[in-house]
Amino acid sequence: AIVYSSLINGFCSSGRLKEAVRFFDEMVGRGISPCVVTYNSLIHGFCQLDLLKEAARIFDKMVGQRISPDVVTFTVLIYCLCKKGKVGEASELFEMMIRLGNQPNEVTYTSMIYGLCLVGRLDEAAEMFNSMVERGLEQNIKSYNTLINGYCKGRAIEGAMLLFRELHEKGLKPTTFTYTTLIGAFCQAGRVKTAKKLWNEMQNCGLSPNLCTYSVLLDGLCKIGHIEEAMDVFKSMKTADLEGNVEIFSILIDGMCRANKLEEARKLFDEISKKGMVPD
RNA sequence: CUCGUAACAAGCUA
Numbered sequence: 117a118i119v120y121s122s123l124i125n126g127f128c129s130s131g132r133l134k135e136a137v138r139f140f141d142e143m144v145g146r147g148i149s150p151c152v153v154t155y156n157s158l159i160h161g162f163c164q165l166d167l168l169k170e171a172a173r174i175f176d177k178m179v180g181q182r183i184s185p186d187v188v189t190f191t192v193l194i195y196c197l198c199k200k201g202k203v204g205e206a207s208e209l210f211e212m213m214i215r216l217g218n219q220p221n222e223v224t225y226t227s228m229i230y231g232l233c234l235v236g237r238l239d240e241a242a243e244m245f246n247s248m249v250e251r252g253l254e255q256n257i258k259s260y261n262t263l264i265n266g267y268c269k270g271r272a273i274e275g276a277m278l279l280f281r282e283l284h285e286k287g288l289k290p291t292t293f294t295y296t297t298l299i300g301a302f303c304q305a306g307r308v309k310t311a312k313k314l315w316n317e318m319q320n321c322g323l324s325p326n327l328c329t330y331s332v333l334l335d336g337l338c339k340i341g342h343i344e345e346a347m348d349v350f351k352s353m354k355t356a357d358l359e360g361n362v363e364i365f366s367i368l369i370d371g372m373c374r375a376n377k378l379e380e381a382r383k384l385f386d387e388i389s390k391k392g393m394v395p396d
Numbered sequence: 397c398u399c400g401u402a403a404c405a406a407g408c409u410a
Binding site for chain 1: 399400401402403404405406407408
């Protein structure tokens with residue numbers, strides 16, 4: 117059953133659901149009983165493809181087989197609903213799992229925080245975040261990142277910065293995700309100086325910017341018309357052993373077009389193909 | 397006390 121679960125999970129993660137389902141049927145046919153993990157993997161697979169109805173069917177099937185859903189089952193469904201902006205339904209599931217004796221964990225909470233932020237209910241997200249402590253759960257770096265991102269997207273950078281300081285006080289270490297979120301937010305707010313300060317700070321802390329980090333900074337620089345600076349940063353990627361991907365190029369090309377440097381844009385465009393990438 | 401499943405960051409389009 118574990119071998120099958122791994123296989124099913126592998127195929128689900130690559131979006132090859134059909135084959136995963138075939139393995140599922142095959143295991144059942146051979147008299148091997150799927151367990152919670154098998155079901156969870158399938159449910160997750162369907163959720164990732166936005167096939168919520170199908171996911172619900174699998175859920176019913178597992179209950180029919182007297183397999184009790186566990187924290188992961190509920191969390192997967194909650195996350196999926198949250199991602200689609202259906203926080204209301206997610207909250208119902210959240211309550212239901214507690215009634216059924218499954219205690220939400222850090223992941224469940226983070227999913228709820230994510231969902232609440234997505235629909236702009238920042239206060240409730242913060243409440244959720246605070247209630248983790250009462251539940252005896254650790255407000256870990258991922259939950260911080262999620263809420264920080266929520267504040268940033270909700271144009272509440274100052275609130276995000278408060279959280280950023282708070283996490284330090286708790287002895288937590290910010291990650292590249294944390295910095296990428298904040299750098300992006302400051303760029304969008306036109307505060308590129310502060311963004312660059314964070315950019316330097318993260319490297320002093322031993323964190324390396326990755327493609328996402330470069331992309332938010334490049335986007336910020338391009339949007340305020342600092343094309344030269346953006347190109348310098350872009351060149352510095354090479355020294356960091358990072359190859360630009362299509363997103364990076366599209367940011368730069370967009371920047372060049374905005375600045376009316378169409379020839380430069382074309383050069384960058386040609387570079388995409390030279391690298392064997394496909395423009396989208 | 398062996399194994400498998402879930403959460404956070406990036407681009408264009410009045």
